Amino acid sequence: MGVTNPPAPTLGTRINQTSMARLLTLNSIDDFCLFAPPVLANISDTETEEVAWCTKPRNNARVIPDGTITGVSFLKTSFYVQIMGTGNFTLLNVVAGDEGGELDPHGATGAGNPVGGNVTTNIVDNVDEPIAEWMxxxxxxxxxxxxxxxxNATYDAAHMCWHELDVMGCEFVMPGTYNPPxxxxxxxxxxxxxxGWYPSVDNSGSTSFSTFAQYFTxxxxxxxxxxxxxxxGDLVTPTAPASIPSSSNCVTTSSIANGIPLASLGVTASMSKSATASGASAQPTRTSSNAAYNLVPQCFGFMIVSIVSLGLLY
Structure with a gap:
């Protein structure tokens, strides 16, 4: 695990909206995480610095505020788990109008974007496993x-999660059923x-592949x-992937809300640069057994606010 991360994926860690943890978990439609900036910024300017935001309190990460995500498709296949969604990610510090960027475990230096970022899932056998290749x-x-x-012998994980088509966008690189909000x-x-792979079948019935490489100077x-x-790269850019996989056995849910009222608890969805710089703790601390919300003290100006016991069960 990266140095900012807990030693293992853990559900029920304290809410900490200044966390610098970089561990994503992709377990279900209402239990997953995303990387986004630690402070208001464009993705392309902070690729090495992004932090984990999760739908539930877990992994010592920041919590995604209810209302941020407006739609999700959670796809399970025999080769990968894929999640696609829509939302207002300015609530996760992404600048309004930012067309975004691509993150992966490699990056320009091999240390990953973000540096030390990790991903786990329990989708294979219900045991949290670290994933070497993701995007x-x-x-x-x-x-x-x-x-x-x-x-397998034809499709290795590195190619199924190929990370060198960063300007092609979601529907080209990760095709699937993209639903409206x-x-x-x-x-x-x-x-x-x-x-970027395109199959062709010759007269004998054998399949071979041509590949597309993104143009770059x-x-x-x-x-x-x-x-x-x-x-x-190639001078001609294809307009679509080789195919769009079909979905089946779909189960819908009305919402993935976590029900955590961050604003009413005195916790902002994200901290400003000045607030973060003033030294809010990013370390887990103990709380009483009847704590309503398990919160790390948050910093507002020069005042530390700690809400650890509201007398309600969570």
Whole structure:
């Protein structure tokens, strides 16, 4: 696990809206997490710094405020679990109008975007397992995330969660049933081809694949200090993935609300730069057994507010 993360995925940790934890869990339609900025920012400017926001109090992460997510499709396949959704992610510090970016366990340096980010799921055998290959696209209104849980001789996990098509967007890289806001459903789904793969069948019935590489130009500096331009990828960009997998056995739910009234508890959904800098604790602390909401003290200006015992069960 990354240095900011608990040693294992844990449900029921304290609510801490200044947490810097970077552990996502993808277990069900109402128990999953996303990466988003720790303070108001564009995704592309903070890819190495994003933090975990979860639908439930877990993993020492921040809690996604009710009303943020307006629709979710939770897809289970034999090769991956995939979640797609809509919402107002300005409530998770994504700047309004930000078209977003792509996050994965590799990043430019190999340390991951975000650095130290981890993903787990229990979707395979009901045991939380760390996932080596995953990818997340996040904007101010849409997200999609895939955790690759299986592989075979044709489709390995790295290609099923291929992370080098970052400008192509959710519906190209992670095709599936993208519903309008207001629908929350869990489905089985067919497996998509790896992102950018296109099958063809020859006269003998054998299948082969062509692949699409994203077009990119740049400049590198050689050992002699001279800058040289380079171009990689295909000049022609496809307009759609090879196919859109079908969903089946869908079960809908009316809401994924967690029922935690952050505002009435005196906890803002996200902390400003000035409040974060003033030193709110990010460490778990003990609370009484009759605590209504398990909260880490939050910082507002120069005043520390700790709400640990409201006399109600949670």
């Amino acid at each position: 997340l696209f996040m904007s101010n209104t849409v997200f999609c995330i895939r955790a690759c849980t299986n592989a 207001g629908i929350f459903e869990t489905c089985d789904a067919d497996v998509a081809y790896p992102p 740049g400049v590198y500096t050689g050992s002699n200090g001279k800058e040289t331009g380079y171009t990689v």
